[in-house]
Amino acid sequence: MKVMALTGNEAVAEAMRQINPDVVAAYPITPQTELMHRFTEFVADGLVDTEMVLVESEHSALSATVGASAAGARAMTATSSQGLALMWEILYIAAGLRLPIVMPVVNRALSAPINIHGDHSDTMGARDSGWIQIFSENAQEAYDNTIIAVRIAEHPDILLPVMVTMDGFIISHTMERVEVLDDDVVKNFIGEYNPKYKLLDVKNPVTMGPLDLQDYYFEHKRAQAEAMENAYKLIKEIDEEYYKISGRRYSYVEPYEIDDADIILISLGSTAGTIKDVVDELRLKGLKVGGLKIRVYRPFPRDEIKEFLSNASVVGVMDRAIAFGSPCGPVCLDVKASLQGTSLSNLPIVNYIYGLGGRDITPKDIIKIFNELEKVRISGEVPNLPRYVGVRGEENYIEQKAKLKIKN
Amino acid sequence: MIEIRWHGRGGQGAKTAAMLFAETAIEEGKFAQGFPEYGPERMGAPVKGFTRIDDKPIRIHSGIENPRVVVVLDQTLLETIDVTEGMPEDGILIINTEKSPEQIRKQFGIKKGKIYTVNATKIALDTIGRPIPNTVMLGALIKVTGVLDLDTLLKNIVKKFSKKFSDKVVEGNVQAIKKAFEEVKGE
Amino acid sequence: MNELKKWFELPVGAVIDEPGNAIKYKTGSWRTFKPVLDKSKCNDCLICWIYCPDNSIIVQDGKLIGFDYEHCKGCGICAEVCPDKSKAITMVLEHQ
Numbered sequence: 001m002k003v004m005a006l007t008g009n010e011a012v013a014e015a016m017r018q019i020n021p022d023v024v025a026a027y028p029i030t031p032q033t034e035l036m037h038r039f040t041e042f043v044a045d046g047l048v049d050t051e052m053v054l055v056e057s058e059h060s061a062l063s064a065t066v067g068a069s070a071a072g073a074r075a076m077t078a079t080s081s082q083g084l085a086l087m088w089e090i091l092y093i094a095a096g097l098r099l100p101i102v103m104p105v106v107n108r109a110l111s112a113p114i115n116i117h118g119d120h121s122d123t124m125g126a127r128d129s130g131w132i133q134i135f136s137e138n139a140q141e142a143y144d145n146t147i148i149a150v151r152i153a154e155h156p157d158i159l160l161p162v163m164v165t166m167d168g169f170i171i172s173h174t175m176e177r178v179e180v181l182d183d184d185v186v187k188n189f190i191g192e193y194n195p196k197y198k199l200l201d202v203k204n205p206v207t208m209g210p211l212d213l214q215d216y217y218f219e220h221k222r223a224q225a226e227a228m229e230n231a232y233k234l235i236k237e238i239d240e241e242y243y244k245i246s247g248r249r250y251s252y253v254e255p256y257e258i259d260d261a262d263i264i265l266i267s268l269g270s271t272a273g274t275i276k277d278v279v280d281e282l283r284l285k286g287l288k289v290g291g292l293k294i295r296v297y298r299p300f301p302r303d304e305i306k307e308f309l310s311n312a313s314v315v316g317v318m319d320r321a322i323a324f325g326s327p328c329g330p331v332c333l334d335v336k337a338s339l340q341g342t343s344l345s346n347l348p349i350v351n352y353i354y355g356l357g358g359r360d361i362t363p364k365d366i367i368k369i370f371n372e373l374e375k376v377r378i379s380g381e382v383p384n385l386p387r388y389v390g391v392r393g394e395e396n397y398i399e400q401k402a403k404l405k406i407k408n
Numbered sequence: 409m410i411e412i413r414w415h416g417r418g419g420q421g422a423k424t425a426a427m428l429f430a431e432t433a434i435e436e437g438k439f440a441q442g443f444p445e446y447g448p449e450r451m452g453a454p455v456k457g458f459t460r461i462d463d464k465p466i467r468i469h470s471g472i473e474n475p476r477v478v479v480v481l482d483q484t485l486l487e488t489i490d491v492t493e494g495m496p497e498d499g500i501l502i503i504n505t506e507k508s509p510e511q512i513r514k515q516f517g518i519k520k521g522k523i524y525t526v527n528a529t530k531i532a533l534d535t536i537g538r539p540i541p542n543t544v545m546l547g548a549l550i551k552v553t554g555v556l557d558l559d560t561l562l563k564n565i566v567k568k569f570s571k572k573f574s575d576k577v578v579e580g581n582v583q584a585i586k587k588a589f590e591e592v593k594g595e
Numbered sequence: 596m597n598e599l600k601k602w603f604e605l606p607v608g609a610v611i612d613e614p615g616n617a618i619k620y621k622t623g624s625w626r627t628f629k630p631v632l633d634k635s636k637c638n639d640c641l642i643c644w645i646y647c648p649d650n651s652i653i654v655q656d657g658k659l660i661g662f663d664y665e666h667c668k669g670c671g672i673c674a675e676v677c678p679d680k681s682k683a684i685t686m687v688l689e690h691q
Contacts, residue, residue: 005442097608098607099608116446159607159608169446170443176440177438177465196607197607197608197610205614208610208611212609215599219600220608227607270469271469273468360470360471
């Protein structure tokens with residue numbers, strides 16, 4: 001183990017160097033560019049055996065990765081925002097073909113208007129594409145998750161592609177202290193990749209991606225859904241193995257000061273860290289508050305959500321993306337769906353949309369949210385539409401509605 | 409936790425200095441973050457960099473709004489932006505200028521904080537041969553705040569710069585940092 | 596065809612892991628016309644063998660000996676490409 005000063009992008013590139021994939025195909029896009037820049041340096045310096053394919057678009061990047069993976073290679077790519085959007089049709093193909101591709105995604109807002117900064121709109125849009133999604137709070141987690149993702153993706157009972165995300169700029173471009181494992185430790189942990197089916201195995205020829213009509217398509221999709229369920233069961237075993245080599249224990253969710261918490265704030269990614277600091281601050285003032293970080297977003301940790309919210313009086317859910325036209329943001333939808341039909345069906349939940357286009361979320365913003373949740377706890381009046389945090393005009397808008405006596 | 413904000417102009421190395429300082433802290437066994445502010449990055453446009461240093465893991469990931477220390481790489485920035493914005497009353501302001509702290513306070517009407525000055529551009533020209541003040545200011549920052557060890561910084565500079573630059577440039581940077589460490593003046 | 600499999604019985608990712616399994620699919624029933632060979636006119640040029648899209652021309656020791664009626668769909672390409680001077684293959688209605 002050694003300690004390195006790395007940005008999130010550099011930390012993931014370091015993980016990729018240690019994974020030493022057979023094939024990487026990529027196209028540059030801010031804020032992912034430095035990740036691949038660093039990795040291609042490793043290729044140029046001969047530090048990896050990777051066949052590096054520089055392509056003309058992200059559609060091609062993922063297509064080449066799919067081709068390589070189908071051929072039997074351990075294949076990776078990485079992207080952000082519009083790049084992920086351009087990969088869309090291939091996302092479903094990678095998942096449907098059950099190819100264990102690992103793809104770091106540096107979260108960035110989607111156009112229009114054009115914006116290069118971090119929010120979760122890109123990966124949230126791909127949440128139902130059949131990819132496992134793991135969110136990282138900091139550079140260390142981005143590094144660890146990338147290595148763990150290889151094992152998750154390639155597990156014979158899972159065989160699904162995995163996105164490992166980190167917040168654009170906030171994590172990708174921030175230099176932090178990262179504990180990097182020894183190369184051979186990583187090598188042993190991920191092991192050899194020996195797929196059951198590979199297109200280049202001419203002695204055992206197979207057909208991949210055949211026409212699949214009314215008689216079989218549904219069965220294949222049902223099997224794919226089961227693979228996601230298997231992932232939900234198996235990720236904890238792989239996390240446990242990783243703990244043994246790294247001393248860092250991860251899980252589907254990470255509760256923070258939750259045991260006696262009346263108010264719990266749920267979040268993903270870098271914001272979860274800021275919430276921890278605020279929780280400490282408010283607890284010094286006697287408020288019983290806690291945080292719940294969702295690390296594995298797909299498969300959604302429905303049981304852990306139920307378990308950790310069971311003693312809460314009120315819950316806030318932070319969404320760094322809008323699900324346009326939906327009653328609430330994507331994370332909030334999943335939280336609510338997980339509680340429906342349980343003893344927690346009536347737990348007051350307030351959704352907070354925040355941080356779009358990289359808008360900073362400060363401790364002050366989070367204190368405000370906790371204060372509002374405390375009011376909800378006392379009054380029992382729960383706004384059923386999302387609150388927009390840190391957007392100019394929102395407070396005037398809410399005042400105006402209050403004057404006109406419009407609910408929510 | 410100490411939070412530092414760096415002001416410079418595109419090309420002066422505010423980002424590099426912010427990152428380098430974080431890196432040095434990490435080398436020293438501390439926890440740190442170094443990050444730039446991304447915006448319209450053009451040569452000469454005002455840019456900012458940020459550094460956080462602590463003895464325990466840093467969890468916060470929002471921008472730095474109330475820096476205890478502000479480092480200004482270019483005196484002309486004082487004319488156009490309020491470099492003390494968000495800085496607490498007892499904050500520290502370190503400015504690259506040939507003027508004294510008293511002159512700066514008077515000329516720009518700065519009301520708060522403790523001001524330190526160092527002629528980093530001249531030091532850079534004398535030692536490195538180019539007017540790039542960022543590494544020079546690291547020496548002044550270490551002297552004023554005592555947050556990191558001078559030897560660790562110099563070691564890190566040598567290690568990092570040796571890959572990219574000639575021995576002459578590396579040695580120039582080392583001398584520049586040492587000089588700034590000696591020459592920085594407070595009120 | 597075989598009985599349809601259940602979702603948990605299928606190879607992962609819709610892979611077809613049994614090469615050449617198209618042979619199990621008897622397309623012979625699709626025919627309206629079937630090819631008939633007059634071996635006395637055939638000079639074994641095997642142009643029909645080259646053109647047949649269903650691999651249904653049976654050749655033994657370099658000689659055309661007949662058709663695989665389990666898979667021949669009756670497309671008539673073999674009769675069409677059979678050289679004018681021989682015209683050894685003719686298409687006749689299936690039930691004649």
